[in-house]
Amino acid sequence: MNTTIMLFLLQDGITNGAIYALLGLALVLVFAVTRVILIPQGEFVTYGALSYAMLATGQVPGTARLAVAMGLVAFALDLFFARKALHARLVIRSVALNIVFPVALLGLVYALVGPHTPIAVNIALALLIVAAIGLFLYRIAFQPIAHTSVLVLLIASVGCHLALQGLGLVFFGAEGLRGPALSSAAVTAGPLRFTGQSLAVYGLTVGFIVALWLFFGYTKTGKALRATAVNRLGARLVGIRTTLSGQIAFLLASVIGAISGILIVPITTLYYDTGFLIGLKGFIAAIIGGLVSYPLTAVAAIVVGIVEAFSSFYASNFKEVIVFTLILPVLVLRSLAAPQVEEEKD
Amino acid sequence: MSALLTVTDVHISYGKVEAVRDVSLDVARNEIVTIIGANGAGKTTLLNAIMGVLPLRGRTTFGGVDMAPLDIEDRVATGLSLVPEHRELFGTMNVEDNLELGAFRITKAVAVTSLERVYTLFPRLKERRKQLAGTLSGGEQQMLAMGRALMGAPKLLMLDEPSLGLAPIIVADIFRIVGELRAAGVSVLLVEQNAQAALQIADRAYVMELGEFVLSGPAKDIAANKGVAASYLGFQHEGESAI
Numbered sequence: 321m322n323t324t325i326m327l328f329l330l331q332d333g334i335t336n337g338a339i340y341a342l343l344g345l346a347l348v349l350v351f352a353v354t355r356v357i358l359i360p361q362g363e364f365v366t367y368g369a370l371s372y373a374m375l376a377t378g379q380v381p382g383t384a385r386l387a388v389a390m391g392l393v394a395f396a397l398d399l400f401f402a403r404k405a406l407h408a409r410l411v412i413r414s415v416a417l418n419i420v421f422p423v424a425l426l427g428l429v430y431a432l433v434g435p436h437t438p439i440a441v442n443i444a445l446a447l448l449i450v451a452a453i454g455l456f457l458y459r460i461a462f463q464p465i466a467h468t469s470v471l472v473l474l475i476a477s478v479g480c481h482l483a484l485q486g487l488g489l490v491f492f493g494a495e496g497l498r499g500p501a502l503s504s505a506a507v508t509a510g511p512l513r514f515t516g517q518s519l520a521v522y523g524l525t526v527g528f529i530v531a532l533w534l535f536f537g538y539t540k541t542g543k544a545l546r547a548t549a550v551n552r553l554g555a556r557l558v559g560i561r562t563t564l565s566g567q568i569a570f571l572l573a574s575v576i577g578a579i580s581g582i583l584i585v586p587i588t589t590l591y592y593d594t595g596f597l598i599g600l601k602g603f604i605a606a607i608i609g610g611l612v613s614y615p616l617t618a619v620a621a622i623v624v625g626i627v628e629a630f631s632s633f634y635a636s637n638f639k640e641v642i643v644f645t646l647i648l649p650v651l652v653l654r655s656l657a658a659p660q661v662e663e664e665k666d
Numbered sequence: 667m668s669a670l671l672t673v674t675d676v677h678i679s680y681g682k683v684e685a686v687r688d689v690s691l692d693v694a695r696n697e698i699v700t701i702i703g704a705n706g707a708g709k710t711t712l713l714n715a716i717m718g719v720l721p722l723r724g725r726t727t728f729g730g731v732d733m734a735p736l737d738i739e740d741r742v743a744t745g746l747s748l749v750p751e752h753r754e755l756f757g758t759m760n761v762e763d764n765l766e767l768g769a770f771r772i773t774k775a776v777a778v779t780s781l782e783r784v785y786t787l788f789p790r791l792k793e794r795r796k797q798l799a800g801t802l803s804g805g806e807q808q809m810l811a812m813g814r815a816l817m818g819a820p821k822l823l824m825l826d827e828p829s830l831g832l833a834p835i836i837v838a839d840i841f842r843i844v845g846e847l848r849a850a851g852v853s854v855l856l857v858e859q860n861a862q863a864a865l866q867i868a869d870r871a872y873v874m875e876l877g878e879f880v881l882s883g884p885a886k887d888i889a890a891n892k893g894v895a896a897s898y899l900g901f902q903h904e905g906e907s908a909i
Binding site: 553557 | 756766767771
C-alpha cells in the first residue's frame with residue numbers, strides 16, 4: 321500500500337468517524353439522562369436525510385404528516401395523564417407544543433416546498449420535522465415508562481426502531497435517495513481533495529462537541545440535565561422536571577441524528593433502513609465510551625471510522641464484521657474491570 | 667398563628683401493608699416541629715409522602731393550598747423542601763454546581779443572596795466549593811444536602827435523620843444550624859432517632875410508634891414524659907450517640 325492510498329483511507333475514515341462521533345454523543349446523552357439506549361437514533365438519521373432529499377426535489381415528505389399525527393397522540397396522552405388535575409395553563413401549553421407546533425410546521429412545509437427552495441430552508445424544515453418527531457417519540461413511548469428498568473426501556477426502544485423503520489419504507493419507498501451537496505467548493509492539499517461537504521462534516525462535528533461541552537458545563541439547563549443523569553430523585557427534589565430533561569435529551573438527539581443524515585445524504589445514497597447500520601456504529605463508539613464518557617466516545621468513533629475505511633479496502637466483504645468485532649474486546653475488558661453490574665435503583 | 671403545613675388523617679401503604687395509619691400533624695410558621703420514634707416507625711415514609719415521593723390517602727395542605735394535585739416539582743416551587751435520608755446529592759458534580767441547582771426554580775438574583783447565606787451557615791462548603799460532592803465526608807455531605815435545600819429559599823424545610831451516621835461533634839453543629847434557621851424565617855419539620863438532641867431545639871414534638879402518633883405536645887413536656895424518657899432518652903442502644 322502506498323502513502324496516497326493510506327491518506328485517502330484515513331481521510332475517508334475520519335469523515336465517517338466524525339458522523340459516528342455525533343451519533344455516539346447523542347446516544348450517551350440520551351442514555352445518561354433517560355437510561356434509554358436509543359436504537360431509533362438511526363431512524364432520526366434516515367428521516368433527516370430523506371426528508372431533506374425529498375424537500376430538495378419539491379415534494380412534501382410523509383414525516384411532516386407523521387409529526388402531526390404523533391403530536392395528536394402526545395396531546396391525548398397529556399390530557400389522559402393530567403385528567404385528575406387539569407389546569408388551563410397545562411392544557412394551553414400542551415396544545416401549543418403538541419398541536420400548534422406540528423400543524424404550523426406542516427403548513428410551513430406546504431407553503432415553502434418547491435424545486436427552487438433554498439438549501440438552507442430545506443435543511444431547517446427537515447431539522448424541525450425530525451426534532452418534532454424526536455420530542456413526541458419521548459412523550460409517547462418513553463415518558464409513561466420512564467421509571468421502569470433499563471431492559472424494559474431497551475425493548476420499547478427496539479419497538480420504536482421497528483415502527484419508525486417501517487414507516488420510513490412507507491414515506492420514502494424502497495429506492496434510495498440522494499440529496500444536493502451543501503456546497504460545491506473544494507480544497508486540494510497534496511494528493512487529498514477536501515470537498516466542501518467533508519469540511520462541513522468536520523466543522524459541524526467539532527462545533528457540536530464544543531457546543532455540547534459548553535451547554536453541559538456552563539448553562540443552568542445543561543447542568544440540570546447532568547443532575548438528572550446523576551440522581552433522578554435528587555433532581556426532582558430541587559424542582560427539575562425529569563420529564564422535561566428527557567424531552568430535551570430526545571430533542572437534542574433527534575436534531576443531531578438529522579444533521580448527521582443531512583451531512584451524509586449528498587455523499588452516499590441512503591435507503592429507508594440505512595440509518596440503522598450507521599446508528600449502530602455510533603452505538604459501538606458509545607459502548608466503548610462506557611455510555612458515560614463523551615470524549616472517549618468521540619475518539620472511539622474516529623477509530624471506528626478509520627477501521628471501517630481500512631477494512632473496506634482490504635476485506636470489503638467483512639467490513640461490517642470487522643467493525644462490529646471491535647466491541648468484543650471492549651466488552652470483555654469492561655466486564656473484567658467491573659464484574660458486578662448493578663441495575664440502577666430508581 | 668396560621669398553620670403552614672397541615673396533614674389530616676393520612677394513611678400510607680406499601681402494597682397491602684399500611685406503614686402509616688391515621689396520622690395528623692401541623693407545622694406553624696417559624697416553628698420547629700420534630701417527629702421522634704424508633705427505626706421503622708414510619709417517620710421517613712411520612713416525610714416522603716408529604717413531599718410527594720410516595721402516594722398517600724388523606725388531606726395535606728401547604729400555605730392553605732391543597733397539595734393533592736401537586737407533584738414533587740410543584741411542591742418545591744411552593745416552598746416545601748426535603749433533605750432526604752440518603753441525601754440524594756449530585757455526586758459527580760462539584761459543591762457549587764450542587765448548590766446552584768438547588769436554586770433551579772428561583773431567579774438568579776435571589777440565588778446569589780441564597781448562596782451567600784448558605785456559605786455563611788456552612789463555611790466548610792465554601793472551602794470545598796470546587797470539590798466533587800461524592801468525595802465529601804458524611805458530615806459535609808449532610809451540610810451540602812441542607813445547603814442545597816436552602817438554596818431554593820423554602821418556607822418549610824423537612825429534614826430526615828440529619829444526624830444519621832455522623833460524629834457527635836458534627837451532629838451538634840448541624841442541630842445548632844437547624845436552630846438558627848428559625849431566625850431566618852424557615853420552619854422546620856425534623857425527623858430524628860436522636861430524640862434528645864431533637865427535643866432540645868424543637869418547639870413541639872410528635873412521638874411515632876408502628877405507624878401511628880402515640881403522643882404529641884410541646885417538646886419540653888415530651889422530654890419530661892416518663893414513657894418517652896424510658897423508650898427514647900434513657901436507654902440508648904449501643905452505637906447510638908447521645909450528645
